[in-house]
Amino acid sequence: MNPLDLARPEIRALQPYSSARMEARGAAVMLNANESPWPPFGSDADWNRYPDPQPQALIGRLAELYGVEPGQLLAGRGSDEGIDLLVRAFCAAGRDAILVSPPTFGMYAVSARVQGAGVIEAPLREDFSLDVEAIVAAATPAVKLVFVCVPNNPTGAGVPREAILRLADSLRGRALVVVDEAYVEFVDPAGECASVADCIGKRENLVVLRTLSKAWALAGARVGTLLADARVVALLRKIMPPYPLPTPGVDAALRALSQAGERAMHERVDVTLRERARMRDALVQLAGVREVLPSQANFLTVRFHDAGTVLDALLAAGVVVRDVRRYPMLGDALRFTLGTHGENDRVLQALGANANALPSVRGQAAAVLPA
Numbered sequence: 001m002n003p004l005d006l007a008r009p010e011i012r013a014l015q016p017y018s019s020a021r022m023e024a025r026g027a028a029v030m031l032n033a034n035e036s037p038w039p040p041f042g043s044d045a046d047w048n049r050y051p052d053p054q055p056q057a058l059i060g061r062l063a064e065l066y067g068v069e070p071g072q073l074l075a076g077r078g079s080d081e082g083i084d085l086l087v088r089a090f091c092a093a094g095r096d097a098i099l100v101s102p103p104t105f106g107m108y109a110v111s112a113r114v115q116g117a118g119v120i121e122a123p124l125r126e127d128f129s130l131d132v133e134a135i136v137a138a139a140t141p142a143v144k145l146v147f148v149c150v151p152n153n154p155t156g157a158g159v160p161r162e163a164i165l166r167l168a169d170s171l172r173g174r175a176l177v178v179v180d181e182a183y184v185e186f187v188d189p190a191g192e193c194a195s196v197a198d199c200i201g202k203r204e205n206l207v208v209l210r211t212l213s214k215a216w217a218l219a220g221a222r223v224g225t226l227l228a229d230a231r232v233v234a235l236l237r238k239i240m241p242p243y244p245l246p247t248p249g250v251d252a253a254l255r256a257l258s259q260a261g262e263r264a265m266h267e268r269v270d271v272t273l274r275e276r277a278r279m280r281d282a283l284v285q286l287a288g289v290r291e292v293l294p295s296q297a298n299f300l301t302v303r304f305h306d307a308g309t310v311l312d313a314l315l316a317a318g319v320v321v322r323d324v325r326r327y328p329m330l331g332d333a334l335r336f337t338l339g340t341h342g343e344n345d346r347v348l349q350a351l352g353a354n355a356n357a358l359p360s361v362r363g364q365a366a367a368v369l370p371a
């Protein structure tokens with residue numbers, strides 16, 4: 001099966017824009033792109049030049065990191081760009097649709113609505129697990145893309161690889177299954193919910209989104225990667241803007257992706273996992289807490305008896321967390337990103353956690369939670 005049979009025919013037929021940098025680069029005298037011949041004021045970097053559309057060094061390193069061929073990879077401005085490109089290439093306005101399982105990341109539906117595509121929902125089960133059978137049943141012929149977020153934002157729940165692959169197999173020839181692995185670095189790589197990036201090349205309707213925005217600490221650089229069948233990657237490159245990756249962001253990404261950078265990333269992930277366990281243990285003991293959802297990501301979503309009061313108390317203490325009460329099934333919940341040890345202590349302090357469990361803030365705890 002050719003996954004492009006699911007794409008918009010007019011995009012398959014499109015003759016893409018050919019930029020100056022695509023046609024020629026690397027000569028001694030570069031006069032083909034109307035660039036300034038001088039570096040920008042205050043810098044000796046080559047930012048006066050248009051960037052390579054897919055810089056080889058970055059693509060090579062990302063391919064090695066994610067275990068795919070360079071042709072199975074597209075780097076862009078965050079995973080948000082990958083989501084947008086997929087929706088524009090595969091969903092015709094007024095005809096096609098995406099499928100999501102709420103409560104989940106909101107960008108999938110926003111991208112679809114901007115494109116004029118439909119949004120079909122197959123909600124998570126009551127225990128926040130993915131309902132594969134419900135998704136397959138809800139996937140009408142209009143559905144071209146099924147988005148699955150693993151671990152899911154905003155619940156933090158993982159999805160077993162077996163379930164993702166079963167979903168991809170069930171929808172083969174009908175829809176692409178797009179697995180958003182923005183938080184997968186925080187998942188046990190030997191566990192059942194580990195990345196499915198190794199299955200790219202084995203299932204032509206599988207797409208994986210990875211990002212440097214979370215565990216790699218580069219949200220400001222805007223670098224995300226889409227992994228897919230090489231034919232899908234080639235199609236998306238046709239509709240991508242000619243110069244998607246700013247040079248300073250690429251340089252920052254290459255530094256972070258060095259061997260030393262990768263070690264630092266793993267060390268910080270370990271710190272975050274310890275903080276996740278510590279915060280979870282502390283939060284479940286608070287009287288106002290209804291439930292701390294099990295999380296495989298770098299955040300904890302917590303259901304409260306009175307989330308509004310908690311939000312106000314946190315704000316008064318100078319702490320902003322994410323109000324996720326607008327999501328279905330989470331009408332009483334707030335999402336706490338795990339910060340540094342000290343930042344997390346401030347959260348517990350603001351929530352009036354048991355001072356004995358909090359040596360660094362002993363004596364400062366003030367009870368703000370209604371019982």
Ligand SMILES: *Cc1c(COP(=O)(O)O)cnc(C)c1O
Nearest residue numbers: 078079080105153182211213224
């Ligand atoms: C944060 C996040 C991303 C990352 O988006 P970028 O555009 O790469 O910064 C992607 N998906 C989900 C679910 C996220 O929470």
